Amino acid sequence: MSDPFSTAFSMIVSGDPAFMEIIGLSLRVTLSAVLIACLIGLPLGAGLALARFPGRSITIIVFNALMGLPPVVAGLVVYLLLSRSGPMGSLALLFTPTAMIIAQSILILPIVISLTRSVVEDLWGEYREQLRSLGASRLRAVPTLLWDGRVSLLTGVLAGFGRASAEVGAVLIVGGNIAGHTRTMTTAITLETSRGELGLAVALGIVLLTLTLGLNAMVWFAGQWARERLG
Amino acid sequence: MKIERDLHPPILPLRLDRAGFAVAGEKLLQDISLSIPAGRRLIVMGANGAGKSLLLRLCHGLIEPGSGRRLWSSGETRPLAQAMVFQRPVLLRRTVAANLAYPLRLRGMDRATCRAMVEQTLERFGLTSLSERSARLLSGGEQQRLALARAWAMRPQILFLDEPTSSLDPSATRIIEEMIAAFAAEGITIVMSTHDIGQARRIAQDVAFLHRGRLIEHAPAEQFFDGPDAPEARAYLAGELVW
Numbered sequence: 001m002s003d004p005f006s007t008a009f010s011m012i013v014s015g016d017p018a019f020m021e022i023i024g025l026s027l028r029v030t031l032s033a034v035l036i037a038c039l040i041g042l043p044l045g046a047g048l049a050l051a052r053f054p055g056r057s058i059t060i061i062v063f064n065a066l067m068g069l070p071p072v073v074a075g076l077v078v079y080l081l082l083s084r085s086g087p088m089g090s091l092a093l094l095f096t097p098t099a100m101i102i103a104q105s106i107l108i109l110p111i112v113i114s115l116t117r118s119v120v121e122d123l124w125g126e127y128r129e130q131l132r133s134l135g136a137s138r139l140r141a142v143p144t145l146l147w148d149g150r151v152s153l154l155t156g157v158l159a160g161f162g163r164a165s166a167e168v169g170a171v172l173i174v175g176g177n178i179a180g181h182t183r184t185m186t187t188a189i190t191l192e193t194s195r196g197e198l199g200l201a202v203a204l205g206i207v208l209l210t211l212t213l214g215l216n217a218m219v220w221f222a223g224q225w226a227r228e229r230l231g
Numbered sequence: 232m233k234i235e236r237d238l239h240p241p242i243l244p245l246r247l248d249r250a251g252f253a254v255a256g257e258k259l260l261q262d263i264s265l266s267i268p269a270g271r272r273l274i275v276m277g278a279n280g281a282g283k284s285l286l287l288r289l290c291h292g293l294i295e296p297g298s299g300r301r302l303w304s305s306g307e308t309r310p311l312a313q314a315m316v317f318q319r320p321v322l323l324r325r326t327v328a329a330n331l332a333y334p335l336r337l338r339g340m341d342r343a344t345c346r347a348m349v350e351q352t353l354e355r356f357g358l359t360s361l362s363e364r365s366a367r368l369l370s371g372g373e374q375q376r377l378a379l380a381r382a383w384a385m386r387p388q389i390l391f392l393d394e395p396t397s398s399l400d401p402s403a404t405r406i407i408e409e410m411i412a413a414f415a416a417e418g419i420t421i422v423m424s425t426h427d428i429g430q431a432r433r434i435a436q437d438v439a440f441l442h443r444g445r446l447i448e449h450a451p452a453e454q455f456f457d458g459p460d461a462p463e464a465r466a467y468l469a470g471e472l473v474w
Contacts, residue, residue: 129293130321134334135311148324230324230365
């Protein structure tokens with residue numbers, strides 16, 4: 001067996017097609033999930049920040065708790081929903097990238113909702129009187145607050161992206177780690193390591209680490225830029 | 232510069248009829264009856280906690296009277312032709328121009344009219360060179376100027392100002408006072424609270440003096456500064472500590 005690091009290195013340099021395909025699928029699944037979670041979570045989180053209704057505290061606590069939802073549990077729930085005997089079994093989505101997108105959306109959604117609520121609630125405290133004075137209703141305040149909180153919200157969205165790209169449990173359960181179809185970076189690492197094929201695992205590990213590092217750099221520099229430009 | 236204020240029906244005088252406001256049983260404003268006629272400059276005075284800010288918020292419609300009534304002469308509950316400037320202006324995290332456009336767009340003004348109004352306002356207040364700057368990065372004085380410009384662009388018949396210069400230095404204060412005087416000259420009714428007796432003398436035509444949530448004196452400025460009837464107001468003007 002050759003040194004896994006040199007195998008990994010040659011894979012990265014040559015852009016091995018199977019290796020690239022795995023990265024491509026991972027990014028497609030995770031980015032789609034982030035997009036879906038944002039479309040639902042940003043307005044919902046802002047609504048939760050501004051609305052007053054019985055059970056609001058419980059709702060907030062539940063979403064906060066769900067931020068720590070174990071990926072395998074999210075995977076299991078989606079598996080039960082999509083399995084042939086489940087309520088959505090007729091859609092035949094199990095073991096497809098779509099199923100993985102659904103599962104990851106469920107993982108990211110609580111993060112987006114909770115962080116949005118917290119950011120928007122803080123801003124609302126500051127803006128409330130002024131916005132009312134300017135003539136904005138509560139409902140109209142939602143897009144205003146989301147836009148004015150854009151920098152802090154970006155951090156939350158990237159945190160969601162980080163969580164989804166790093167998790168293995170949910171995509172493994174609902175995707176099935178089928179080569180060329182539902183194999184992502186994390187599921188591939190799991191499988192390759194257990195088979196002793198360390199080259200691909202190390203290469204994917206390097207890509208994942210680079211991705212995490214890049215993301216954090218982006219968050220940092222976006223924050224710096226915003227402080228200078230937006231105040 | 233011609234401003235079409237006649238688009239709106241006159242909303243003044245504003246009348247408060249035995250208005251009160253309480254939080255958790257504590258009466259913060261009590262039994263306030265007051266009429267604010269059009270075209271006057273009313274200064275609201277009183278010690279900290281006397282209820283100056285609350286009175287302005289009650290008039291402006293940010294809080295509702297728990298007892299008594301607030302009556303605009305147009306019969307509306309909250310007319311659009313009014314604006315308020317706060318002690319610390321809350322500017323949106325956007326450019327200066329976008330801050331001016333925001334309330335206009337809220338009122339359903341179309342894009343072209345809004346752009347023209349923003350440009351006119353920028354020019355009127357010497358803010359054109361700052362128009363693409365981020366509002367949050369302006370100095371305190373510039374921020375308050377922008378807040379006043381934003382209020383002006385809303386074409387108010389009445390403008391409420393809650394200690395608008397209390398966190399500004401003298402030169403910025405002077406600019407703000409000049410703006411207020413210019414607004415008043417255009418016929419905008421001014422209702423402003425302040426701690427600064429010199430400032431009150433410079434601006435006031437009428438003075439309302441609050442003490443522990445009650446309006447204990449409401450008089451023309453000359454009469455008030457010559458010698459108010461209420462002993463608390465006399466003590467306040469003499470620089471004694473009234474609370």
